[in-house]
Amino acid sequence: MIVERIVTTGLSHFSYFIGDAGMAAVIDPRRDVEVYLNLAEREDLCIKWILETHRHEDFILGSRELADRTGAEVWHADGQLPYKFGKIIKATSQWMVGDLIIKALITPGHTPGGASYLLLERDTTPWMVFTGDALFAGDVGRVDLLGMGRAEEMAGLLYQSLQKNLLTLGDGVIVCPAHGPESVCGATISDRNQTTIGFERKANPFLQHDTREAFMAAAVRRLHRPPYFIRSERWNLEGPPLLSERSPISPLTCDAFAGFLDNSRVLDVRSELSFASAHIPGSVYISEENLQVHSGWFLDLDEQILLVTDHLPAAEVELRLLRVGLDNTGGFLKDGMNGWLQNGKETDSIPVISAAAFRRLLDKGPDPLILDVREPSESPIAAKVGIHIPLSEILIRHGELPRDTDVFILCGSGHRAMTAASLLKRTGMHNLKVILGGYRALDAINATAKLS
Amino acid sequence: MIVERIVTTGLSHFSYFIGDAGMAAVIDPRRDVEVYLNLAEREDLCIKWILETHRHEDFILGSRELADRTGAEVWHADGQLPYKFGKIIKATSQWMVGDLIIKALITPGHTPGGASYLLLERDTTPWMVFTGDALFAGDVGRVDLLGMGRAEEMAGLLYQSLQKNLLTLGDGVIVCPAHGPESVCGATISDRNQTTIGFERKANPFLQHDTREAFMAAAVRRLHRPPYFIRSERWNLEGPPLLSERSPISPLTCDAFAGFLDNSRVLDVRSELSFASAHIPGSVYISEENLQVHSGWFLDLDEQILLVTDHLPAAEVELRLLRVGLDNTGGFLKDGMNGWLQNGKETDSIPVISAAAFRRLLDKGPDPLILDVREPSESPIAAKVGIHIPLSEILIRHGELPRDTDVFILCGSGHRAMTAASLLKRTGMHNLKVILGGYRALDAINATAKLS
């Protein structure tokens, strides 16, 4: 018997591999499915079932890919949606995996027809429940995906699902959700990597409300909805293109790369210090840790993407883009930025300033203009000393920024500020400086008092 | 925050690494501690606490080793014992690991002063409990270690510990025991790799009894007590020799190896088929999967051990011996059995018979004499068609066997039968044949009907 959680960092996505006596099921597989195939081979199991808790919107499901590679059956929740492949679960559906039984539990709220899956041995008490985006460690699923207009309705459904279908399973049942901390599918997900119905019942803030109304008041929240969600939703419905039919990403010479520039977007994933010194004009900078989500935010789904990398292999970068449905990579700069420079090609740069030097500016006065790109949840600086535009809104709201005075961009550590600078530069702004080390650095040298 | 289980296969031992905010604790570390040091380095944590649930008897604890390498404090349970290092916990002891708190729970029964450790975040409800050998998935700790004379008393203590200290924690608390299935410290431990108080309360057979008496009747069992327990108990009290001060195991030429034979025992861990064809006379055969426990059973703690290996590296074999306190390895045969043979050295062999051929013997009659070395729990064959001596008793009871007729040795798959043959051969028996494939093979060809 094996139950294993597969973590996809960057997306903070959890899928699960369940095996017993020669058979296996996978819950909510990711698009690159080698990890499940390898587990099946290592444990000598045949994957029979692919079970989805809901359609998902923040990543491309690997259901079609895995079914194509194994012959397994795909079972969808959200049965009201027009799926183009696979079967639809019912409230009475169940699947055998050796001596284990998996039973469907319809738990709508995050989506109209989402499901959870209860795992137990034949003739025993409930053991584990795979809750998808209905219940997380310390959080519950967002209810705003159909629009805020329907959020109350969905929150009501979710309340029902939690109270009637999940909490009633018993305190001792282990809870296995689809996401961990930092996921775009939650706001307060905890980093406790194991939890139970009982623990959540006592400690999850969303389960402490006495009334349905109080729960709904807390659960109705508007969270980010990055543009790539649209494609994920469509592809998870139709089945995405198969990765097994893709060719490896092409290395491009400087000249070939330059030839593509007119109708492509350059994604640069080197360190922000290297990017600051020299990058191909018009490039978008995204740091490695934010690669998947920010690519989904800031790159156009249909535009060709060219990669500039150094230590992270281009194939790995491409894989992360594929996980969020950015399939349109056109190649990578084979000899890297050194090759580009040694060919005498044009580059651009972004001025930077260390936190220590910025503090001297603050001390000397007059106050420099700060653009804080952190999220509201990060307590950005007060409006009186600067402008606050979260990174996710920067492409819409850049018109609020002056173009005739230096704008010092601030985020937590410097990464997102550089992304913001690269995006703003594309709008024609040249009065940008990135504060290296970000708020964390200013805090370390007690320069933040002035910003609040 | 990180809570990670470290599995030592072979011993089916679980230790736990708990880290938060730069600090870490390890519960019941094994003797080779690199795994904890690596985790600490990867997560950038400093190991501060080493917590033992009890003295342990089935493996050598790494508390002293890990303390020596990190400066961490060692905390022992079983405080009535005369420990030669470390500190003794109290019922009120607790330790901080970043924002996490670990609290001692005194849970005697398996040992007179054993403890569990409760883990929770500051100001929250109980999250996980590390139960040592008090409570397993599907089993409870054995109570026969002080002798059957005190088993009732210990079972009473254990009942108390379970009912008062553990079950009262709440169903939602995750249970993290010190052992998994196949451990010599349990008899019915399940292979469910995650469990909770609630699940065990409902499903653990030892927790289904209505009365204290009924529990005790079930819990008082006599289990194996391999001879190496004595050393483990002593070294876990005094602190074992440090592995960091050992030299690597020496490769020995054929002549050097031969020179040591008189005052050494040869341990041969090649495949049983290779062993059957040719081995150094007097060698003990132990299969890789049983290496740790059977070495502790059948090798003398004080005799020098010489190794004959093929694909499993000698250093790995030595490591597994060290885990059970067999520190006295004198070297390994550098050029393997091929080298030994090409030097013209003496070898011995053990006749084998396939299950298919054995079935023909059965069919033809008269009935061959079978020695079944499986455990009572494996439903060995009826006495009327053969002799049943569990492998663990073979060295004591070999006098029961005839020496003038062929004895066909049977186990589940063939491995233990070969170990038995190698041990019996040392007593002067030559009338031995091993049934390849064991009971499993006989069953596959429907030859077992005759054996019941």
Place this chain on the structure above:
Amino acid sequence: MIVERIVTTGLSHFSYFIGDAGMAAVIDPRRDVEVYLNLAEREDLCIKWILETHRHEDFILGSRELADRTGAEVWHADGQLPYKFGKIIKATSQWMVGDLIIKALITPGHTPGGASYLLLERDTTPWMVFTGDALFAGDVGRVDLLGMGRAEEMAGLLYQSLQKNLLTLGDGVIVCPAHGPESVCGATISDRNQTTIGFERKANPFLQHDTREAFMAAAVRRLHRPPYFIRSERWNLEGPPLLSERSPISPLTCDAFAGFLDNSRVLDVRSELSFASAHIPGSVYISEENLQVHSGWFLDLDEQILLVTDHLPAAEVELRLLRVGLDNTGGFLKDGMNGWLQNGKETDSIPVISAAAFRRLLDKGPDPLILDVREPSESPIAAKVGIHIPLSEILIRHGELPRDTDVFILCGSGHRAMTAASLLKRTGMHNLKVILGGYRALDAINATAKLS
């Protein structure tokens, strides 16, 4: 600039990768061409030329495969043969690789139209010469491939090629042949891994003869001609099937494997000790070190081959078979011999005797019957104490052996004796015993005096 030798052990085959300034050539590639593709990628070179010194007979050339993967041009020597792909070199052919020039030198003798390739930088003196099978370290090419009837003629051609085309290049030219020691294409090839025209001129025994006649007398030798040469010759002419279009070898359950037995040959590559104890009836045993050549000798090119392996992965065994044109593998026993035995399937065994025990037989008398399967060049035992049939002739001459008395099979170390036993067993012989450790073991214990 890079010149790298790629060694294929087992075949003792040398191919060469030559690169400069973005371009590369490969001389005599083997069939699995990843090694060349990886070098090209590592050095950022584009493979443009594939140059063959001759058709080759002892392995499948990778020319077609490599051309298919890279677009490189294939150039054949032996232009009188009806090649189905590629171009034919002329005496004036030359190729540029960056600043390097490669010039054809027609050097027939081993084959009617074989060539060597001279490498030099533009406008400099000759640097290296790739001599194929014309000139080796310490040996020259065999001249018996067209039959002994034409061996004199070929030896004459070879003399001419050596004297006129190779020795005249100058002593300082580095010699890069197609084979090293133990190759079936030579008899006395040295293990000096670097040599020169000058060194060979002074030290190569075949170049010490004063006259053409003396050379020819030495060069006309009959060497082994394993049956697989026929396929290699044909496929090297027509182009072999592409490996890039093969599927991975299939794992087979015991039942599926058993189902194929009737029309397949089992190749068992486990240790000879394991094979002796238990193998699938009718299996051919070949040791890992002799895998490529002996498979070519003893397996039928058109019969389906099933593999039994343990530590050497089946895919690796298959690869070595593919190198000699044995493409017809049908799968491997997924759970190994342990699985086979635990399914209760039939097995066979081969009795073995250690050299030490055999010596006791010798001492006691009467003399046991020995079958020595070593080659004539290994000084097999005298006819008066036994029978000498080289392993390569065993399938033809097995009728010379008695079937009513024990035959003790002897080789150098025991491997080939077990191969002989497995082959003889298929002819119905059951009176076979393998002497473990072989002649080397008997020699080590001074038991060989009696055998001479």
Place this chain on the structure above:
Amino acid sequence: MIVERIVTTGLSHFSYFIGDAGMAAVIDPRRDVEVYLNLAEREDLCIKWILETHRHEDFILGSRELADRTGAEVWHADGQLPYKFGKIIKATSQWMVGDLIIKALITPGHTPGGASYLLLERDTTPWMVFTGDALFAGDVGRVDLLGMGRAEEMAGLLYQSLQKNLLTLGDGVIVCPAHGPESVCGATISDRNQTTIGFERKANPFLQHDTREAFMAAAVRRLHRPPYFIRSERWNLEGPPLLSERSPISPLTCDAFAGFLDNSRVLDVRSELSFASAHIPGSVYISEENLQVHSGWFLDLDEQILLVTDHLPAAEVELRLLRVGLDNTGGFLKDGMNGWLQNGKETDSIPVISAAAFRRLLDKGPDPLILDVREPSESPIAAKVGIHIPLSEILIRHGELPRDTDVFILCGSGHRAMTAASLLKRTGMHNLKVILGGYRALDAINATAKLS
């Protein structure tokens, strides 16, 4: 028999491992000797002899370290020097390695008592010669190490050694020198990785002179003599500290690192683009490819060195420093430059300009001031358009540079220009800009015409 060349890139140093029949010799080992120990283990050989061709000056010999780890005997050439360990060779010295013989050949010229070693099989013609720094592929040893005053004398000795002792060995002898291209011990060493006496006789420019005088005129050259040569010479005489007794390099927190800054030098080996954006004030930048030699040039032997790295592990950087005798590393910045910045620590930066932008400056005029730091052999730009100070002289000649106008630093590709900038900045210059992509980039966009 095995003869293997071990290449130490960065130093372009070749050592050799010679083994036969259980024994081995190493010629000119480097300081980190695991590579020889691993070869010995892989081939099952015992290292008996360590033979030095001369004292060496450009790296720390591993003779003492290897002797300490193996018990091998060390044999020095240059016997007039006061060696503190090992034995001194004579003209008649020879050593057996299995069936191989190694004979000393006294070949002074590069050093007063340097030697070569001739390798041959017993009773055969000469096979290979290990020439140390006497004869390279395409070059001969430098003769200026005792000062230019004695260069003529040494060149005379070298002429004698080459003509009498080496060229007379015969054209067919393979030449194995101690260095390859880019070594500081030669100026024109070719990248042909295999050569012979015959090839060098015909193609080596230093062996084409008709007379002793002509040879000497060419051979008397003044080459670089980096400051670290002094330590290498001393330690190679006395035996350097043993690496086996060193502790691993320490990770340092930002505060610990900052605390050491006053009496340490920071060596930064990140990419030059990252360095340009932000580095610890006062750091010396050295690119990975120049790490060993430039560290020996620009770091003080006795000053403590602190490392800032990113993708190259600190332990690997330290190893390269140890190879040139820079043993005094005090630790590395554990959390890298990101950690430093997020702590709000001070940083400095160096302005850069792309070649494309620099070309626009050139086109627009007036001419910017260029500092060309390439070597004379690289045809630096004419004095009329700029200043030429080779990097190796930058610390002595920085006074020649203006401090009141922008100085654009140019090298081949940008790496050395950044090193020059980091060194000049330490002299108080702030008017520095590095041309990214260097001369290669300017050439690619046809901007070099203006510079000649």
